[in-house]
Amino acid sequence: MNCDQAFDCLTDSARRHSPELAEHLARCRRCREMEATLEPALDLFDELVPEPEMGGVATARIAAPDTVRVAEQSASRLLSSGAxxxxxxxxxxxxxxxxxxxxxxxxxxxxxxxxxxxxxxxxxxxxxxxxxxxxxxxxxxxxxxxxxxxxxxxxxxxxxxxxxxxxxxxxxxxxxxxxxxxxxxxxxxxxxxxxxxxxxxxxxxxxxxxxxxxxxxxxxxxxx
Amino acid sequence: MLSDAQLMELVQAGQTGLFDELIIRHRPGLLRFAGSSLADRDAAEDAVQEALLAAFAARRTYNPRFAFSTWVYTILLNVCRRHRRRRQPMGDSGGDLAHWPAGGESPLDQLLRSETRELLAELLAELPDVEADALRLRFFAGLPFDEIALAMNSSVTGAKVRVRRGLERLAARAARIHTTAGDCHDHSLSPHARRSTP
Structure with a gap:
């Protein structure tokens, strides 16, 4: 695991405490320091997983034309970016x-x-x-x-x-x-x-x- | 099990009922994202519904060369930004988040969790929009960085930088709140202790 992959793990609740990440942190001082710096924020996100069910009520029943346009434009942009x-x-x-x-x-x-x-x-x-x-x-x-x-x-x-x-x-x-x-x-x-x-x-x-x-x-x- | 892309191809071919399966797969993550972004459950439900309806209406423009999740989060990101622009600043509306029920939890757990959620909503609202959205896409939607980059029209490294900077700011604020709450009440769980501070 390199440092880039370690950051991926660190920001993924399912892998944040994985042995692979622990192994990397044990031998990489910079990532350890980063983990220590980010820990208060990561803990906040960890506490919220899994998120509760929503209880709100949606009122939209038909697609708003401007949102459909956004969808079409997004598809076009994503396609042109080659995904x-x-x-x-x-x-x-x-x-x-x-x-x-x-x-x-x-x-x-x-x-x-x-x-x-x-x-x-x-x-x-x-x-x-x-x-x-x-x-x-x-x-x-x-x-x-x-x-x-x-x-x-x-x-x-x-x-x-x-x-x-x-x-x-x-x-x-x-x-x-x-x-x-x-x-x-x-x-x-x-x-x-x-x-x-x-x-x-x-x-x-x-x-x-x-x-x-x-x-x-x-x-x-x-x-x- | 069919992939998202396979399902969308069938939807495009006329089996529109299969779009339900895509909704079932993605709605929870979309709601987490919109809930955090808008801090209002009705508005969040509306935003998600709007994004999914738009994706369905524009289904012919979908192409399996990009992920369905990237596309629908890109739409939702736009919808949420538009909602936020229309509204007054959030003020204490984040409190609404605190009352979402969490199934199977004790009342105390629910209280602690809802307070953490409220704190996080407030802290995210203080961040620059691009950093807050990148954090939401990463932690609430669970998107990989390449999809975050596509949804936000940035580079992968740019997406990581946004997440890292957002986390740094959040961590600094959370640590300050920790310290303040500790000074006032000598509580050890201070995101929660903060709430009991007068």
Whole structure:
């Protein structure tokens, strides 16, 4: 269980006292602190489960036209969002597409310029710089270098990318490993293509990449 | 057992009676959400009825690519916001919640629970709407974060941030109430003790 999943458990009355969460809290100081901070509020919600039956009387008998319009518009919006949070799913697909295009370009350029431009050079689109792949003998080392770079800072954080949130570096690394492995298995066909995804993750933070992974379950259950 | 999506497809195909099954499945959660949001049981029943009727009337626009629950909570969220806008500020109307009966509980349990409910309703009313609604969708409706995000048209992380910030504010307020009640009466159960404070 990572810290993101721990937050899910913490805010789910049925799982708040689960052994899995307890195990995570035992080894994660930040989540313990968060749990202690939120406890008075969580206890309030816990006390109210299960909620009593309502005893009110509904007077509405036909659908109000403006509410029907809301229903139609909501259906349209949900459909256009592809039944996933719009920003993130779009992000996944956009970066996956970018990765494919990038990989294809790299492949083409590599085949054309092989004599002059060694295949060991990759361009980081975030920093707009060329990375010497020779420094990173394996793909996973290269991916982790991208990860380190994003983690070091510099990445702008939006509201949805809180610096205080919660994964340990090891968990971040593991999650990205999993994401790329899955992308490799399902979508991209090679590590080189999957790896392009990591430098593509800008200007969002790595944290957002992981959230993207979280909702990318259609890619496969092993992502998170 | 048929899934929500399968039921809706059958409803769309003309077996409209199957919509009852969807109502049975989702009405309790919808009522919990609306009850907390509107702090008035009649208004809550009305809002839920309105949302379900609208979902039925607009059934042809439903698509199984999104969850029925996400859709109906999105509708209800809008209905509740509209109700709240129409009304005066809640004042002490949250007290109505305290009188909902809880089956099988002792009178004391009912009293304690109703006081907690009233306290929570008041604290939620003090939060920014988006945080209060996110908390209601999480705790009263039991929606997963991806559905909350869809219903509120936010990112998943944004939904989690709203829930976390809302909880932080609630916890801080609850702790202050705890302290105040403890100072006044030296009671240990202070969400409830607070109510006996003059």
């Amino acid at each position: 996933r949070p719009p920003f993130r799913r779009t992000l996944v697909l956009r970066y996956a597409a970018a990765a494919m295009v990038g990989a294809a370009l790299m492949g083409v350029m590599g085949s054309i310029n092989n004599a002059h431009s060694p295949a060991s050079a990759s361009k980081c689109t975030w920093r707009n710089r060329v990375i010497d792949r020779a420094e990173y003998p394996t793909n996973i080392q290269f991916a982790r270098a991208c990860l380190d770079c994003h983690q070091r800072g510099e990445t702008p954080l939006d509201e949805g990318a809180q610096p205080s949130s919660t994964e340990t570096p090891a968990e971040l690394t593991a999650a990205v490993d999993n994401l790329m492995r899955e992308l490799w298995n399902r979508r991209t066909g090679s590590w080189d293509r999957a790896i392009v995804i990591v430098p593509q993750v800008q200007p969002q933070s790595l944290r957002n990449l992981l959230c993207t992974a979280e909702i990318a379950k259609p890619f496969g259950p092993s992502i998170v």
